[in-house]
Amino acid sequence: MTVHQVSEFLQLTRPEEVAPGLREEIVGCWEVVANAGGAVLATEFPPLPVSAHDVGPVVDSLVHGLHPGHGRLLVATVGGSLAGWLIVRREPHPLGAHCGTVNHVQTHPRFRGLGIGTALMHRVHDIARDEMGLERLSLSTRGGVGLEEFYRKVGWVEVGRWPGALRIAPGDDRDAILMSLALRTA
Secondary structure (H helix, E strand, O other): OOHHHHEEEEEEOOHHHOOHHHHHHHHHHHHHHHHOOOOOOOOOOOOOOOOHHHHHHHHHHHHHOOEOOOEEEEEEEEOOEEEEEEEEEEOOOHHHOOEEEEEEEEEOHHHOOOOHHHHHHHHHHHHHHHHOOOOEEEEEEEOOOOHHHHHHHOOOEEEEEEEEEEEEEOOEEEEEEEEEEEOOOO
């Protein structure tokens, strides 16, 4: 079974498009991913473990920021269940409005290994370029968990690091790895 045979992509561009059930699935996914050691932690989260009570307000803030011109939620489903999701946003400053940022890339642990993350990254590329008119995407990821290799395989390039910028725990500092993806050729 491949992800192309079983998944559907939903692109949500306005807060009212996010049904309560989908909101709950996103909260549940983020809670499970974070508590399983996933690299997707919000600055608003308390120290791990997190609960739905901790994650819910952060998801609500993300949903509130959806807008067709500058913020979209991309959701992958398998068999009607949320399998993964991410946010893509246009840079708000006029000097960077041709660029966007991808955040909160997550695959629910029970759907790992099906290519959900890869499919999300290919789909966000097309949405950012063809629908949002963006020319470049950026993201940052936590060093020490191998995610930079995943992003390289789907076309992203490492453009820098902030050494020791992320303190996971006392004595466990990790690099913030900065990655970029050109969407348009000169």
